[in-house]
Amino acid sequence: MFCYQCEETMNGTGCTKNGVCGKKGEVADLQDNLIYVLKSIAFYNSKARANSLNDAKTDEFILDGLFATITNTNFSEDDIKRLINEGFEIKDGIKKRLLDEKVITEKSVSSFPQWIKEKLLGAAPNAGEDLPVMAKVTPATLANINTGILATENEDIRSLRELLMYGLKGMAAYAHHANVLGYKDDNIMAFIEKALLATMDDHLGVDELVPMVLECGSVGVTTLALLDKANTTTYGNPEPTAVNIGVGSNPGILISGHDLHDLEQLLEQTKGTGVDVYTHGEMLPANSYPAFKKYDNFVGNYGGSWWRQKEEFEKFNGPIFMTTNCIVPPKDTYIDRIYTTGIVGFDGVTHINAGEDGGKDFSAIIEQAKTCQPPQQLEEGTIMGGFGHVSALSVADKIIEAVKGGQIKKFVVMAGCDGRHKERSYYTDFAEALPDDTVILTAGCAKYRYNKLDLGDIGGIPRVIDAGQCNDSYSLVVIAQALAKAFGVEDINDLPVAYNIAWYEQKACLVLLALLSLGVKNIMLGPKLPAFVSPNVLNVLVENFNIMPNTTVDEDLKTLI
CATH class of the missing domain: 1.20.1270.20 (Substrate Binding Domain Of Dnak; Chain:A; Domain 2)
Incomplete structure (x- = not known):
């Protein structure tokens, strides 16, 4: 075994016996x-x-x-x-x-x-x-x-091949979700096949692989746009929503992952049963889609980021349904009430397969839920979400006026992944230390480090604008491009936008490549740089895009703000 595809890889070099995951x-x-x-x-x-x-x-x-x-x-x-x-x-x-x-x-x-x-x-x-x-x-x-x-013995070739491969994994995840909803693009599949073969072609050196890595980012933008279209066409454009983070008195089912179609089927089958449905992790943004608001038993969000599963799943009391990543090896105390579906798998866990028509039968989960106690309350109140590009741009005039008037001095993109290491508290500290005239643009589970902070607003504009899941990073790109057009800026890097991105796994790699393909520079990346990026490949990224590792909150504030 040798694996270094995630940020938490052993000793920052690679897992060789078993995965840290x-x-x-x-x-x-x-x-x-x-x-x-x-x-x-x-x-x-x-x-x-x-x-x-x-x-x-x-x-x-x-x-x-x-x-x-x-x-x-x-x-x-x-x-x-x-x-x-x-x-x-x-x-x-x-x-x-x-x-x-x-x-x-x-x-x-x-x-x-x-x-x-x-x-x-x-x-x-x-x-x-x-x-x-x-x-x-x-x-x-x-x-x-x-x-x-x-x-692959050559370190630089290996680095570029793996960077390309991890970009493809992220692309495949997003294309999978679009595909489930009936949205497909033959050009995406053709590129995936071409790129898979490129990772084995010894005739391709650094000069050939670097452009292909950037092409992966460009096709990634197309893929993110396709999924955005699939989700919003099917379920409506997300609306600014105060999401409940408390609990009700009914037994519940907790759904985690990214698959909105699975959520739709679960909500349809649980209505009228006396069983409530809660989202967890990356499913939180589903609370902002109009199509799901019609279900009275769709209660809100329970818990936080993926890495808190063992504690939060135990306290939820009811069944947990994992639709995609990120599952954590479950504890014996709740393994009998965790379910997987699709490409998710863990030995000893009940798996729900789709029928020939693509439909899924959740009766076993629902019947088990009826025998369970209601969830144990973790917190109370609400958090705001639902600021996709359509919602955000509907108040573009207000945002532009605030920028021109000096009320907003800087936007900080703090998108990406969360993780379990203590050093991730950096992102909470950074958010708290930002000046009052800055607005955070976020998407992905990284938001759980700061989306429950009381950062207030600027003239009614929330200081944390949450666009949704990691795939909704596309919304942040659309917002930035719209601002550039509004301000008459030709180079997106001339906008008052800074980037402090957290990464963990391969979908974040694809989002990073997507930003690079759009010419975005000066991205700060952390909490540590990928082990699969060799020193020479890192130099290419630094020379062409000025990618930077994060350091301390004080120093990074000076650099970015």
Whole structure:
């Protein structure tokens, strides 16, 4: 095992036995194998796509396979083995289709690039030797192939390949959510296949990989826009909402993750049952969507960020439903009332599968909830949310007037992820130390470090403008672009906007690449820089974008404000 894809990786260098996240080394190795199989699928499916022979099932599998390997998503050895076997079936099906349509032949594989033969077909034939296209790599022989990160020996090439790979994982997660709601983009899938293959092509050096990493960011913007369209078209534009953080007297179900479609189905099936529904973690922004406000038993939000699960889930008393990441290995005290769905998996936890029509039956969760005590109260009051780009720009005139009048001197983008390390208190301290004439723009679970602080408002404009989930970072981009247009600023970096971003996992990597692709500079990143970014690659980012590590609150205030 070697994994350094998350911010909390062991000793800031890499996990080598088991993951800090709780993932077993065997599962991490299997996930490396799954990524390898996805690259093999990408090779054949890119040919199928070019000849209009691709299908939706393969696209969904690629997205789900990548998503399953994101930190805190799937810990199940059986699940990953199943995905690997299914991947081989899909790959063989694509190859057969290509053969049947005479796009390739049994002999034509000899003309494939050597690295394809060696790395994806599991053989290194002599020059001119034919290799049967239907053979070679199988689930049984996969264990003998080095699919791990360290198989790439050059540190800088490895760094860029992994940065690209983590961007793809984030892209796949967002495309997955859009896909669930029926929104798809063939160009996104074509790029994912191209980029997967690029991570294995030894002919691509630093000069070729850097532009591809930035292209990943550009396609990431497209993906974020697609998901924004999917969510808002389906459920309406988020509205500024005071979200209840107290509890009611009924038993409840706690839903966490990012999948709004799962929430919709749960709310529909629980109405009239006497069971209340609460959001947790990244599901908090769902309280601001108009479509969900019609449900009387949609009570509000319970608890805080993902890493507080073990304490908060225990006190909730009722069932917990995990729709996507971020699941934390559950305690024995509540493992019998935690449920997963989709690409989430943990051994010993009940998994709810979708039916052939995509619908899910939550009757087991609802019946268990009826036998449980109401949630134990953690806090009371409300917190504000729902400031997506439509809501924020509806008061653009008021914001622009406040900037021109000097009431607002600076906007600080404090989006990204939260984490369990004590050093994350930096973000709370930074928010509290900001001058009264600054406004925080946020999205993602990083907001839990400061969204319950009493920071007040500026002429009715909240000092914390929460756009929603991590994917709603797109809203922050739209707001910034609208401000640039309003002020007649050609370069987005000339706006009174500073960036102090927290990261944890791979979706945050995609959001960072999206910002870089838009030309955003002077981003402060923390709480520590990614272990997978080599010194030379870091220098490229510093020279071109002036990316900075955060230091102390006082020093960073001087730099950014």
